[in-house]
Amino acid sequence: DIVMTQSPDSLAVSLGERATINCRSSQSVLHSSKNKNYLAWYQQKPGQPPKLLIYWASTRESGVPDRFSGSGSGTDFTLTISSLQAEDVAVYYCQQYFSSPLTFGGGTKVEIK
Amino acid sequence: EVQLVESGGGLVQPGGSLRLSCAASGFTFSSYWMHWVRQAPGKGLVWVSRIKGDGSTKNYADSVKGRFTISRDNAKNTLFLQMNSLRAEDTAVYYCARDFGYDFTVNCFDPWGQGTLVTVSS
Secondary structure (H helix, E strand, O other): OOOEEEEOOEEEEOOOOOEEEEEEEOOOOEEOOOOEEOEEEEEEOOOOOOEEEEEOOOEEOOOOOOOEEEEEEOOEEEEEEOOOOHHHOEEEEEEEOOOOOOEEOOOEEEEEO | OOEEEEEOOEEEOOOOOEEEEEEEEOOOHHHOOEEEEEEOOOOOEEEEEEEOOOOOOEEEOOOOOOOEEEEEEOOOOEEEEEEOOOOHHHOEEEEEEEEOOOOOOOOOEEEEOOOEEEEEOO
């Protein structure tokens, strides 16, 4: 199984400041022939189901604000919120879909400082 | 509007059974792989199972293999999860989720239902 490790477990960021979340996979999730990283990011607000933010490591889902961006390749990935807004308070999860079983990181809780 | 609505959760004793349903609307249900993902209270997300649009292919996490069965009724736009031999560690909110891909599986999830809580306890 591919193990997904997120860091930090939580972070507190001032409104308008940058938040950076890291995700590392135990094996590469880059499909070399397709040149795609099989990595997604989700946002889960309290009491709500997760919502897809980013897929293929860096492609924003329709309707997701452009302050959210994803980067990285192979085994190391980053989700960046460029200017944190109050509505971004949530837990963020990465997920690999390169191989079965599909696996998630443990989550990173983002709060306002 | 795409909508997924789960039902069937509740309190069940260890060793018991439960059948979850997920009613889908707003899209061509039979064209999508569907998934179940669970989340224990205060914990992270764990993929449980998936099924192809025509029901011909099914996959399971090792932790539920042999105990859970995924199925679908495309005429009724409904996804099911039959859960047998339930254990305390199966306690979780169970979400159904549509695969991101149309007519083929991508294996990421969009959208998700609101979830249904399953509690396994004596």
